[in-house]
Amino acid sequence: MSSIKIELRQEDIEKIREICSSFNKDPQELINILHKCQEHFGYLPAEVQEVVSNELDVPVAKIYGVVTFYSFFTMTPKGRHPISICMGTACYVRGAEKVLDEFKKELNLQVGQTTTDGKFSLSSLRCVGACGLAPVVLVGDKTYGRVAPDDVRNILREYE
Amino acid sequence: METIKLTIDNRAVEVPRGTTINKAARLLGIEIPVLCYMELKDMNIENKPAGCRICVVEVEGRRNLAPSCATNCEEGMIVRTHTTRVLNARRTVMEFILSDHPKDCLICAKSGNCELQSMAHKLGIREIPGQEIAAMSTYRLDTSPSIIRDLDKCIMCRRCEMMCNEIQTVGALSAVNRGFMAAVAPAFEQNLEHSTCTYCGQCVAVCPTGALTEVDHTPDVLRALADPSKTVIVQTAPAVRAALGEEFGMEPGTLVTGKMVSALRALGFDYVFDTDFAADLTIMEEGTELLDRLNRHLSGDKSARLPILTSCCPGWVNFFEYYFPDLKEVPSTAKSPQQMFGAIAKTYFADKIKVNRKDLVVVSIMPCLAKKYECQREEFSTDNNRDVDFSISTRELAAFIKQANIDLNNLEEDDFDAPLGESTGAGVIFGATGGVIEAAVRTAYELQTGKKLDRLDFTELRGLEGVREATIDFDGLPVRIGIAHGLGNARKLLDDVRSGKSQFHAIEVMACPGGCIGGGGQPLHHGNSEIIKARAAAIYAEDKKKPLRKSHENPFIIKLYEEFLDRPNSEKAHHLLHTHYFERKKKIVVKQ
Ligand code: SF4
Ligand code: SF4
Ligand code: SF4
Ligand code: FES
Numbered sequence: 127m128s129s130i131k132i133e134l135r136q137e138d139i140e141k142i143r144e145i146c147s148s149f150n151k152d153p154q155e156l157i158n159i160l161h162k163c164q165e166h167f168g169y170l171p172a173e174v175q176e177v178v179s180n181e182l183d184v185p186v187a188k189i190y191g192v193v194t195f196y197s198f199f200t201m202t203p204k205g206r207h208p209i210s211i212c213m214g215t216a217c218y219v220r221g222a223e224k225v226l227d228e229f230k231k232e233l234n235l236q237v238g239q240t241t242t243d244g245k246f247s248l249s250s251l252r253c254v255g256a257c258g259l260a261p262v263v264l265v266g267d268k269t270y271g272r273v274a275p276d277d278v279r280n281i282l283r284e285y286e
Numbered sequence: 287m288e289t290i291k292l293t294i295d296n297r298a299v300e301v302p303r304g305t306t307i308n309k310a311a312r313l314l315g316i317e318i319p320v321l322c323y324m325e326l327k328d329m330n331i332e333n334k335p336a337g338c339r340i341c342v343v344e345v346e347g348r349r350n351l352a353p354s355c356a357t358n359c360e361e362g363m364i365v366r367t368h369t370t371r372v373l374n375a376r377r378t379v380m381e382f383i384l385s386d387h388p389k390d391c392l393i394c395a396k397s398g399n400c401e402l403q404s405m406a407h408k409l410g411i412r413e414i415p416g417q418e419i420a421a422m423s424t425y426r427l428d429t430s431p432s433i434i435r436d437l438d439k440c441i442m443c444r445r446c447e448m449m450c451n452e453i454q455t456v457g458a459l460s461a462v463n464r465g466f467m468a469a470v471a472p473a474f475e476q477n478l479e480h481s482t483c484t485y486c487g488q489c490v491a492v493c494p495t496g497a498l499t500e501v502d503h504t505p506d507v508l509r510a511l512a513d514p515s516k517t518v519i520v521q522t523a524p525a526v527r528a529a530l531g532e533e534f535g536m537e538p539g540t541l542v543t544g545k546m547v548s549a550l551r552a553l554g555f556d557y558v559f560d561t562d563f564a565a566d567l568t569i570m571e572e573g574t575e576l577l578d579r580l581n582r583h584l585s586g587d588k589s590a591r592l593p594i595l596t597s598c599c600p601g602w603v604n605f606f607e608y609y610f611p612d613l614k615e616v617p618s619t620a621k622s623p624q625q626m627f628g629a630i631a632k633t634y635f636a637d638k639i640k641v642n643r644k645d646l647v648v649v650s651i652m653p654c655l656a657k658k659y660e661c662q663r664e665e666f667s668t669d670n671n672r673d674v675d676f677s678i679s680t681r682e683l684a685a686f687i688k689q690a691n692i693d694l695n696n697l698e699e700d701d702f703d704a705p706l707g708e709s710t711g712a713g714v715i716f717g718a719t720g721g722v723i724e725a726a727v728r729t730a731y732e733l734q735t736g737k738k739l740d741r742l743d744f745t746e747l748r749g750l751e752g753v754r755e756a757t758i759d760f761d762g763l764p765v766r767i768g769i770a771h772g773l774g775n776a777r778k779l780l781d782d783v784r785s786g787k788s789q790f791h792a793i794e795v796m797a798c799p800g801g802c803i804g805g806g807g808q809p810l811h812h813g814n815s816e817i818i819k820a821r822a823a824a825i826y827a828e829d830k831k832k833p834l835r836k837s838h839e840n841p842f843i844i845k846l847y848e849e850f851l852d853r854p855n856s857e858k859a860h861h862l863l864h865t866h867y868f869e870r871k872k873k874i875v876v877k878q
Contacts, residue, residue: 172474185457186473187481194462 134173141166142174146181153182156192160199169203205240205247207285212262214253221274222261226250228275232282245285292363306334307354307365308341318343318367319376321405322443323355324492326453326813328750329772329799333448338441339379340405343367351375377409384414386422386466387495388438394496399810401494402441423466430478431659432485432501437469440497446470446489453799454773456605458483482608482870486601486773486797487655487806492813500655500807503676504686510647510675511554517639518647519557520550521627521706524565525653525717525802526680528824532809532817533684534694539820541828544699549687550651551700559706561650562713564627565725567846568598569712569837571863572620573730574854576792580734580765591616593768593783593790596722598622600660601797601806603867605773610780611869619864623716624650624657625666627706628673629862634850635706643671650677653717653805656797665865679807708842711742711828711835718822719771719801720747720754723794727758727767728836735761742835748826750800750815753778755790768793771801 134142145162149155159178164170170193179186193199211217211226226248230236233246240247256262259271263281270281288303294311301310308318322338325331336356343354346364351372354365366372384406391397425437442461447470450459458481462471472481490498510518531540550558575594582590595617597603603622606613621629627650632643650657654677660666661674678686687694702708712728715721724747731739746756747767752775757764768790770776776795782788798805803821811817829835837843851859 175473185451185460185482187457187460187462187471188451190473190475191460191462195464 134177138167138174139177142177143181146178151182153184156182156184156189157196160189160193164199169200171201171203200238202238202240202247203244205245207245207266208247208249208264210249210251210264212252212254212256212260212264213250214257214260216253216257217261220260224275225261225263225273225278228278232278246282290359290361290363292359292361292365294365295367301359303358305359307343307345307352307357307359307363310359311343311354311365311367316367318354319405319408320355321401321441321494322445324443324445324448324813326815328815329453329752329813331448331452331813333443333445335442335444337443338383340376342372342375342379344369344372377411380406380409380411381414383441384411387441388422394439395499395502396493396496400496402439403495425469428477429501430483430485431662432487432655433478433483433490434499434501435471435478436497436499437471438497439495440470441495442468442470443494444470445492445494446498449488449492450483452774454484454486454488454605454797455777456482456484456486456608456773459489484601484604484608484773484797485656485659485806486605488798489806490655491806491808491810500679500682501658502682503658503678504682504689506676507649507678507686510649516645516647517556517641518554518649519559519631519635519706520555520649520651521559521561521564521624521631522546522550522651523561523624523653523657523717523802524714524721524825525805525808525821526651526683527828528717528803528821529653529680529808530684531694533681534687536695537820538811538817539824541824542694543828544701545694545697547700547702548697549692549694552692552697553686553690555649557703557706558700559627559631560702560709560713561623561627561652562709562716563706563840563842564623564630565598565713565716565722566710566837566840566843567626567630567863568620568623568716568722569725569729570843570847570854571626571859572596572598572618573726573733573837575618575620576726577730577734578855580791584763593788593793594618595783595792596726596794597865598716598722599656599796599798599802600624601654601656602773602776602795604656604659604870605776605797606780607868607870609777610784611867613780613783614867614869616783617867619860619866621666621863621865622657622660623713624652624660624674624677625865626863628661628666630846631706632668632671632673633862634846643668647675648673650674651680651683652677653680653802653808654798655679655806657807680805681807681809684809705842705845708840709832710837710840711830711832712837713840714828714832715825717802717825718748719796720749720769720794721801721825722796723747723767723769723792725837726792727765729838730765731758731760732836733838734763737761739836743830748822750818750822752799765792766790770794771796771804772799773797 175189235248263270263273289300291300321340324333334356336353341354342351344366345352428435447459450456510516527543531542547558579590583592597617628648631648636643636646657677661677666673712725724744754769757766770779800818804818
């Protein structure tokens, strides 16, 4: 008979309640509410979904269903240095996948995951519009162009 | 009503606006196969995610084939349901579904009763191309005390989700993820055990494949029966006798009480008893509690809370523990008949036959999956020995009987054993919605007024309406009664209790639509409420046949109180026959 314990700070709970109230706690607005929550927390951990569930009186299974259906929602916090690899056509053709594989190998991470120390997270992007620089990698706000698998180690070293 | 004329397979048909092509075709006797689609007519529920595309048809002028289960008829439409293009498409769809489906029909619990299997057969699929290209997607097996989820066999029809959300309003299941990772799962893909699932089993009852099945305890029962050091006794719930026959080709509503007893004897049970006996006992305890609360309430005692809620359905108990924990003092504290039976069997009866409770194995045959969980609840064990050791469903019993090569149809009728097999008609009607409260009324009326009832059939309490109410005249005292079956209906009555609006003195709740006769462990009725009605009629017919129809007149119940329990709600009765409930609502714990 396990009851799930939710650990959130009081102010976090207040914030979620405020967001829900600003949409009149309307279940129809679930996606917008989740967007606002993700803007605030950077991701949508289970605890946040539980509070939204309570506020809107929507089963938490449904909320989780929505969160996992749309790729713009995530349940893992981004790392301090989020790494994104462009998978647009130009980048892909010029070997972005190999670059991505190298990052995966170096960090021992899958796309959508964050390292246990919270430093790096890995994601792939659709075309960022810098096709001239393909393949393109973003780390935080910084852009790296014409990246080859061999460069990966050096890029990571910059953030040590 | 506005109607629409169209042509299906060169035949004209006129239907009301809003009718789907599939239904219009059915009117003409043309059957277009469906897989994900399901209709529960009397509950006003239609599941049409248009996900599987088995039901596609050709509509003249449209480039793509249309899913007939979800496409409405339009004026002048010309539809063809079985052209070669359609047949090819259906085959391709089926091959695609099967390419990501395990092939272990040989050992699958649903084999022979699986809609996917029969569809594959119907469409004549003999090979599944493309398997060498992609590996099958896999999902971990989730075993809970009552239900097994094997999502490798899920075809994403989402019927379970609909039952859990629309009918039961439990919301334990939802479609999650997309693509090959898509599944129907509890929040955060936890195991069912850690969700708010009530184990009502209604999802299992509608799952077309082996993705949702009950945990099968037949092997445990077989092992106990084979062990000479064990005395194995069995109790059968009222609803089982009204449905078991269906698994043996009998008409719905055929009563097989006597044959069932013979079959259980042939399987080797040492004593064949009846849960109806415990149902009579439940009425004594619950009825006394009702009168006590009612009389205290009438004399102005504010601590006597009304309405009293029945507590014999473990699915319902789970539901209020999750969703109405603030009301957990409102239900009766009486245990369910299954657990009352176990408690008496492992004390009174074990002493009588001089067997240690550890060597006495109590098996229950139930229409119910929640009972599997219930008998595993900690508070229903003494020294790690359960009051009810194993609970198997009507479906499991049918399979067990077939396994033992027993021909149910041709068995002689036999009687339950004494003393725990003796019951009244009041115990029998527990199986149908409204039955528990009717049984309670028969006894409570006579105990309260000291007068004999001049009629025993309270038809105003019967029927299949989701929420019902009636006022019964207790010799000048109007007793207001509410009845709900299906947890969504129960929620409506409970919301009123919570807000103080409820005017009822007593409310009966059953988790399953129709009551236990529509339980999650019964032969599959595929949403056909005629079957439920036939089972209810059988239950009431058995009641009518009984020489005694009031629980307090059951001579063995009277003897049990004299010899053992003293009187209803005595200290001993409280100890053995009553329970308490837990708050299971999730708490938000604030981190400092
Ligand atoms: S058993 Fe009942 S409550 Fe549990 S998932 Fe199935 S339908 Fe929902
Ligand atoms: S588990 Fe069964 S009922 Fe639920 S979606 Fe899968 S196949 Fe359909
Ligand atoms: S209504 Fe009957 S079959 Fe359904 S959960 Fe309750 S006790 Fe079990
Ligand atoms: S039955 Fe029509 S799409 Fe599945």
